[in-house]
Amino acid sequence: MSRIGKLPISLPSGVQVEVSNENTVTVKGPKGTLTTPVDRDITLTQADGQLVVERPTEQKRHKAMHGLYRSLINNMVNGVSNGFELKLELVGVGYKAAMAGTTLELSLGYSHNIFLALPKEVTATAVTEKGKNPIVTLNSIDNQLLGQVAAKIRSLRKVEPYKGKGVRFVGEQIRRKAGKTASK
Numbered sequence: 583m584s585r586i587g588k589l590p591i592s593l594p595s596g597v598q599v600e601v602s603n604e605n606t607v608t609v610k611g612p613k614g615t616l617t618t619p620v621d622r623d624i625t626l627t628q629a630d631g632q633l634v635v636e637r638p639t640e641q642k643r644h645k646a647m648h649g650l651y652r653s654l655i656n657n658m659v660n661g662v663s664n665g666f667e668l669k670l671e672l673v674g675v676g677y678k679a680a681m682a683g684t685t686l687e688l689s690l691g692y693s694h695n696i697f698l699a700l701p702k703e704v705t706a707t708a709v710t711e712k713g714k715n716p717i718v719t720l721n722s723i724d725n726q727l728l729g730q731v732a733a734k735i736r737s738l739r740k741v742e743p744y745k746g747k748g749v750r751f752v753g754e755q756i757r758r759k760a761g762k763t764a765s766k
Contacts, residue, residue: 587648590632591656594663599633599655601626607655611662614723618658624651633659654726661723668732672716674739674747679708679716686718690739690749698738704731717752 593599597611605620620626624647625636635652637644660666672679678689686706688696700706703722710716718735722728732751741748743759750756 585649587635587637587645587652589652590634591652591659593628593631593633593659597659597663599626599628599659601628607658609655609658609662611659613662613665616658616662616724618654620651620655621647624648626655657725661725665721665723666725666728668720668728669752670718670720670732670735671750671752672718673741673750677716677739677747678710679718681706681708686735688735688738691747696738698735700731701727703727 594611597609600608600610601620602608605622605624606617607620607626608615608617623638623644625638627634627636633655635648635655637648672688672690674691676689676691680687684700684702686698686700686708688698690696703724704727705721707719708716709719720728720732722731736749736751739748741750741754741756743757744761746756746758
């Protein structure tokens with residue numbers, strides 16, 4: 583058995599899971615509703631406030647999907663009950679971030695500002711304190727969408743290894759390189 587796939591998913595109070603005939607899983611909770619299709623071979627059983635994901639055979643394909651769908655459904659349950667949050671830090675002189683409605687305006691050292699329209703499922707706040715790097719906080723109930731938006735923002739100015747300038751996750755360790763050394 584898959585180490586991740588065999589673990590039951592505990593359902594917190596206020597979270598409801600429905601599986602349709604087309605094997606589409608809908609998770610409803612206090613923060614919203616999420617839906618995902620599940621492969622027809624994977625079966626879901628719900629009992630005693632827990633959801634168990636099972637596979638029919640030991641084929642490599644079934645083994646791979648077993649852990650995958652268990653993780654996806656677990657992320658959905660966590661999302662509708664607690665939500666997810668990611669923090670991005672803008673490191674560099676003159677780097678700024680501001681929110682205007684659902685649009686994130688970034689100044690990342692280019693000759694122009696970058697305007698990024700966020701999906702309606704993702705909310706963002708930009709905090710700039712004097713003497714500290716600007717921090718963009720992203721919140722969503724959909725972990726996959728949140729990671730995709732964060733990766734898009736990060737790709738606008740990747741962290742370079744010499745000075746460490748760019749967009750990074752808060753707490754992320756960057757591998758630094760030594761610069762050129764003067765010849766003797």
